[in-house]
Amino acid sequence: MPPVWLPEIVADEEDLARFLASRGHFNSTSVKPAAFMPEIEARETSVFRHGPEPRDTLWAIADEHAAQGRTIHGAAIIKARTVKSIRLDVFPDEPPPRHAAIRNWPWTQDDPDLRKAEHKELAISLATDAQLLKR
Amino acid sequence: MYQSIPTLGVIAGFAAMWASANDGNAVSPEAQAVTAQAASVVKVLEQSQALFGAKAEAISQLMALAAGEQTANPISVLLAEQFVRVLPNAIPLPEFSIDPDGSISLDWIKARNQIFSLSVGANSRLAFAWLNGTDKGHAVARFDGQRVPERVIEGITLITTNGNASRLAA
Numbered sequence: 114m115p116p117v118w119l120p121e122i123v124a125d126e127e128d129l130a131r132f133l134a135s136r137g138h139f140n141s142t143s144v145k146p147a148a149f150m151p152e153i154e155a156r157e158t159s160v161f162r163h164g165p166e167p168r169d170t171l172w173a174i175a176d177e178h179a180a181q182g183r184t185i186h187g188a189a190i191i192k193a194r195t196v197k198s199i200r201l202d203v204f205p206d207e208p209p210p211r212h213a214a215i216r217n218w219p220w221t222q223d224d225p226d227l228r229k230a231e232h233k234e235l236a237i238s239l240a241t242d243a244q245l246l247k248r
Numbered sequence: 249m250y251q252s253i254p255t256l257g258v259i260a261g262f263a264a265m266w267a268s269a270n271d272g273n274a275v276s277p278e279a280q281a282v283t284a285q286a287a288s289v290v291k292v293l294e295q296s297q298a299l300f301g302a303k304a305e306a307i308s309q310l311m312a313l314a315a316g317e318q319t320a321n322p323i324s325v326l327l328a329e330q331f332v333r334v335l336p337n338a339i340p341l342p343e344f345s346i347d348p349d350g351s352i353s354l355d356w357i358k359a360r361n362q363i364f365s366l367s368v369g370a371n372s373r374l375a376f377a378w379l380n381g382t383d384k385g386h387a388v389a390r391f392d393g394q395r396v397p398e399r400v401i402e403g404i405t406l407i408t409t410n411g412n413a414s415r416l417a418a
Contacts, residue, residue, distance in 0.1 A: 135317060135345065135346060136313070136316070137313045137317070137343075137344055137345035137346055137353075138345050140343055140357070143357060143360060145343065145345045145353065145355050145357070145365075146345075146353065146355065146363065146365045146377075147345035147346065147347050147348075147353040147355075147365075148345075150347050150348050150349075150353075151348065152348050153348060153349050224388070226369070226371075226373040226374075226375045226388045227375070227386075227387075227388050229349075229351075229367060229369070229375040230367075230375035230376060230377050230386035230387055230388050231377075231386050233353075233365055233367060233375060233376065233377035233386055234377035234378075234379075234384055234385065234386040236365075236377075237363050237365055237377055237378070237379045237384070238379065238384070240363070241360055241361055241363065241379060
C-alpha cells in the first residue's frame with residue numbers, strides 16, 4: 114500500500130475504523146460496547162483513520178496492520194466528531210500507517226469498578242453511533 | 249475445558265413423569281389423584297424446562313465464546329455463568345462479549361439507543377452502564393452470587409420495557 118500523508122490533527126469529519134477481532138463484539142445488526150472499551154495498559158482504544166470505502170483498502174489495512182494473527186470479522190466505523198463529543202479525543206499514532214488512538218478515557222476514579230462503569234457508559238455512546246461492517 | 253450443561257438425566261425423569269401423567273387407564277380415585285398430581289408436576293416441569301433450556305443455551309454460548317477467546321478471565325466466566333443462573337426468569341437473557349481486561353460483558357440491546365451493559369469481573373462488584381434514549385448513566389453494584397442486585401434488575405427491566413432509568417445512579 115502506498116504511504117498516505119494525513120493531517121496531524123484528526124478532523125471531526127474523519128471516519129475511524131475499529132477492527133473487530135472478536136465475534137462477541139457485534140451481533141447481527143449492531144456493535145457492542147465492549148468493542149470500544151480501552152486497553153487497560155495503554156489506556157486507549159486503537160483505531161485506523163479510514164472510512165467504509167474503499168472496502169478493499171479497509172480490509173487490507175485490517176489484515177496487514179490490525180490482525181496480528183487474529184481473524185478480523187468486521188469493522189465499526191465512527192466519526193471522530195462522535196469521539197470528541199463525549200470528551201474523549203483521537204490522536205494520530207503511527208506507525209502503523211493510518212493508526213490512531215482514542216485517548217482521554219477518564220482515569221481519575223480510585224475505584225476501578227466505578228472507573229470501568231464510567232468507561233462503559235462512554236463505550237455505549239461510541240457503539241451506538243457506530244456503523245457495523247461485516248466482512 | 250468448557251462443556252454444555254448435561255440435561256439427559258432431567259429429560260429421562262421428565263419422560264417418565266409425562267408417561268404417568270398421560271396414563272388414561274387410571275380408574276380408582278387414588279390412581280386418578282396420582283395422575284392429576286403428576287399432570288400438575290409435569291406442567292411445572294415443562295415451564296421450568298422451557299426456562300432452563302433457554303438459560304442453558306445462553307450459558308453454552310457464554311462458554312463457547314470464552315473458549316474461543318484467550319483473554320477471558322476464568323473467574324469472570326464462572327461468575328457470569330452464576331449470574332445467568334440466578335437471573336430472574338422474567339428478565340430477558342443477555343448477549344455476551346469479552347472486555348479487554350478479560351471481564352465478561354452482558355448486554356441487553358433493545359434498540360440502537362436502548363442498551364444496558366454490565367461487566368462481570370473477577371470480584372463481586374458489577375460495573376454497569378446504560379443508555380435509554382437521552383438518559384444515560386453508570387454505577388456499581390455488589391453481586392453475592394445468590395441474587396441479582398435490585399438496581400441491576402430494575403435497570404434491565406427499564407431498558408427492555410422502555411422505562412426511565414435515571415434513578416439507577418442514585
